[in-house]
Amino acid sequence: MAGEISLQSDWEICVDFRLFLLDQKKGKYLVLEDAFAKENCFHGEMLRSPGFDNLMSLEEFTDASNGYVVDDTCVFGAEVEQFSKLKAEYYVSKTFNAGDQKWQILLYPKGYGEGNGTHLSIFLSLADWKPTPPVSKIFAVFSLSIVDQKHADHETWTSKHCFTTKSRHGVCRSSLV
Incomplete structure (x- = not known):
């Protein structure tokens, strides 16, 4: 803690x-x-x-x-409990390791970008960029899911993203709220 x-x-x-x-x-x-x-x-x-x-x-x-x-x-x-009571613009998961990198999930309960105010948005984010030359890139293939707790009709998005020092967040994935 x-x-x-x-x-x-x-x-x-x-x-x-x-x-x-x-x-x-x-x-x-x-x-x-x-x-x-x-x-x-x-x-x-x-x-x-x-x-x-x-x-x-x-x-x-x-x-x-x-x-x-x-x-x-x-x-x-x-x-995520008591979703309707979430007030902050976004929430960040605990850092986890995958490959040789540290990652986090970002959750925007009220949406982000084009989904602002209409969609739930989630991102994969590079949590700890290791000191590397500015042209370094980390290519990742990843899936983010939202579980339908009643009907087992889950939404899953698979994406590819090239993470750099200027682009540390993966592609935004949104679901209609």
């Missing part, structure tokens, strides 16, 4: 933590939530990262017949 040093010793934070793992063969997510967590409240000096240290056996996870790893690719997701 960022910024915990500034908190007093009697602080407490409770979390509702869910992790989504896509079964790519069935097109459905395995949802892991609080019931699997050892603790869901964090106190003063008890800081540790929320998560699941025994999420799934590697054997089950990598078994191609289960659909979690397809073509050497797995899909994890995050849930």
